[in-house]
Amino acid sequence: MNLAFWKNNKDKQPKKKKSVAREWLDAGIFAIIAATLIRTFIFEAYTIPTPSMEKTLLVNDFLFVSKISYGPRIPMTPLAVPFVHHTMPFTKNTPAFSEAVQWKYRRLPGFTDIKRYDVVVFNFPEGDTVALDQPDPSYYRLVRLYGWSQVNNTYKIIHRPVDKTENYIKRCMAEAGDTISIVHGQVFVNGQAAPVPPGSQHNYVVEISEPLNPTRLDDLGISGPFQTINANTFEYNLTPAQAEALKQFPVVKNIHMAEDENINALFDMNDIFPHDTIHHRWTDENFGPLYIPKKGATVKLDDSNISLYDRVIRVYEGNTLERKDGKFIINGQPTDSYTFKMNYYWMMGDNRNNSLDSRYWGFVPEDHVVGKAWMIWMSYGEGGIRWSRLFRTIK
Template sequence: MKVPFLSRRKVKSDQEEATRPKSKTREWFDALLFAVIAATVIRGLLFSAYAIPTGSMEGTLLTGDYLFVSKLSYGPRMPITPVSIPFLESRIGESKIKTYWDGIQLPYFRLPGMGEVKRGDVVVFNYPPDAGNNPVDMRVHYIKRCLGTPGDVVTMIDSKVYINNQFFKNAPEAQTSYLVSTDGNGINPELLKDLKIEIFQQMNINDYVMIIPPASFDDFKSRENIKSITEVVTPKGIYDESVFPHNSLFKWNQDNFGPLIIPAKGWTVRLNESTIALYRTAIEVYENNKVETSVGNIFINGKKADTYTFKMDYYWMMGDNRHNSEDSRYWGFVPEDHIVGKAMITWMSTDKDASPLNKIRWSRILREIN
């Protein structure tokens, strides 16, 4: 059958349209679209870049470090809030302007990964106390070291951590605070800067609370005007209401707390006044149950309950800079659905207080994180 003249003309026109060169604007648009899609997939499934804004992990990580975080290590978490602006935090700056729409919320699901969260891993996760303000995957990002995994018993005695009754050694560059007594002569600020020592508080003309890196301790202690250096440890039994679980049944503080069992998926806990104080947030907020107490009885979703079986695994996270870190000691457990990935490499590091020629910390470029 012969093709009509008009049809042949249309076929020719379509061929010409297909072979017609794209405009520069169209080429740039296609390239930009591909780059955004590729970057979104890579960031969502493989790894992300994060910056360290505070000193809670010093000296393992420094303020101004930029990290690559592997999502493959624990398995990529699928988006829970799929409608959001890529590459931005949940809110713009200090404003309340959201970068996402929470009209669609998907159930938590994680693809298989290369392994599981282990004790000692440096982990990026969404900040649990941000619950109620943002969806899980839109909560502020935190970075800490995992000290306890599901089912572990964590205890802290005089600032030393024990997991399942075994001493858990601090990270090599972990820091804490010390009471420093001097002879009254001033301390050279340049010396403190060179030794990376931070004055946390000045008690009087002679005494200071300082955060001293392990590598600087002996050098600083040997100085003529230093009379004594004593580690600051809050004694056992002194109750700090800011410390988890914020209940006077547990007279815990930042240096002495526990023993505390970290919930594991499938673990059944007997409910009473003590356990509901410890695990209520996990049961009610993270696992979406309604918890009520009345005349010594506990009700979950309107039914009297003597036990509860956890639906998720939980972790215990702490900063390496022990007395300058808001961590699990203050807000409790990190649920598995909050885990983002494992910090692997410092790819860039800048010092905002350094001179322009010394802004970049070259020794930290492409440095493995341990």
């Protein structure tokens, strides 16, 4: 690779021909630099690992994530192995980055801001899960993410730099400045019922007078049931369209959205953000109202809401916070209010009863946002390539 291409060849000497090895080396270096720039500033490939977004997105959907939509984020941990996220391939916990250099959060201008109902890829805000040899109390929360069959009690939470934590994908249900609530599974934003994504799923209790025809269920794309309540009552995970179709079956006596009858009953209120059952006895189906922090906005602090914003103040925005003599002390100064430095977002999976999302770990800060899910470029399942999903834009 000629790094002095601007210099004139005064003696008009013939250029020395590069060896084949040198040409391959130059081409390799150029490819690595170009691919790294594209991956950092334009788009990045991402694979759906869990069913939390079904059936909007399926396991083994391969996506392009647009970084220019919201503006590319300048790397905060710049010393890293190219094309590797946080761990070296074929190793268990060997870091693929160095924390010797850490840059402040900065983002280049993008085409748009994060909007309600966008499908967004972001760095997990609560810490990563890794396999260990000792039990950890986070076991039951991991079940929500990975499923019963894939989780044992040998996990713990570790902490990496913001841009090196695991990538998650969810739908933004509320943006900075919104107030969100959930009533019997229905999401409300600023007092208005939020639209239900057509591909979203929810657990439904289905009561029947005689067995359902499995062929007709297959035609509707319905699998299961995943739980039997009694001889004539079952739980299915359904999209809104599937639930409406089942209602038309003559053998279906009753169908309604499940709440306490389903797997959620296994998880008590301590698992639900903000993990404060004295002031907020919320569940994943009945939640809020909750204000989503907005940059420059100020909230009054008291015993009833400090658990909501404690992590924002201490962890995401880097302040000290303590309670002394009945007063809140932030950075050594007594105060009864706080002004936010960043915008925050509320992310939820479309597969509402099978998603570890903001209902469990709270807000997603703007510095954790990677980009906007753009297009499915490859997808495969048990039957091979899902041709109908290829090159489908994500909504």
